[in-house]
Amino acid sequence: LAATNTPWDLDEALRRRLEKRIYIPLPNTTGRLALFRINMKDVEMLDDVNLQCLAQQTDGYSGADIANVCRDAAMMSVRRIMEAARARGLSGTDMQRELVANQEKLSAAVSQQDFLNAIAKVHRSVGQADLKRYADWSKEFGAA
Numbered sequence: 001l002a003a004t005n006t007p008w009d010l011d012e013a014l015r016r017r018l019e020k021r022i023y024i025p026l027p028n029t030t031g032r033l034a035l036f037r038i039n040m041k042d043v044e045m046l047d048d049v050n051l052q053c054l055a056q057q058t059d060g061y062s063g064a065d066i067a068n069v070c071r072d073a074a075m076m077s078v079r080r081i082m083e084a085a086r087a088r089g090l091s092g093t094d095m096q097r098e099l100v101a102n103q104e105k106l107s108a109a110v111s112q113q114d115f116l117n118a119i120a121k122v123h124r125s126v127g128q129a130d131l132k133r134y135a136d137w138s139k140e141f142g143a144a
Contacts, residue, residue: 023138039070044109060124072118077108
């Protein structure tokens with residue numbers, strides 16, 4: 001059993017020994033929706049969050065990309081507190097005190113806007129040229 005993100009780098013001898021060579025494409029909308037649910041299962045979300053809409057907006061995102069979006073959205077409450085503290089001129093130890101003082105706000109529920117802000121910052125990591133290269137390799141060497 002083996003996995004790689006660069007199957008074209010496998011030498012011929014190793015490729016022959018791998019009986020099954022399966023290309024797993026990027027997740028479709030249903031897969032991305034499931035990934036959002038899995039990544040956010042332990043995180044409180046506001047009622048305005050529409051995971052179906054988010055899944056549709058993240059076409060071309062990998063599972064890791066979706067995880068990064070979820071992580072970034074979940075951290076928005078911390079960022080808001082830190083930005084407010086910076087605006088008041090706080091840094092270092094004072095910033096840490098501010099975070100401790102606002103402990104209850106650190107785990108604020110994630111909103112749809114938090115997700116949209118995260119999507120604006122976290123871009124997909126797999127380009128069209130990469131997808132074509134995977135498809136070409138799978139066509140030539142894939143074996144299911």
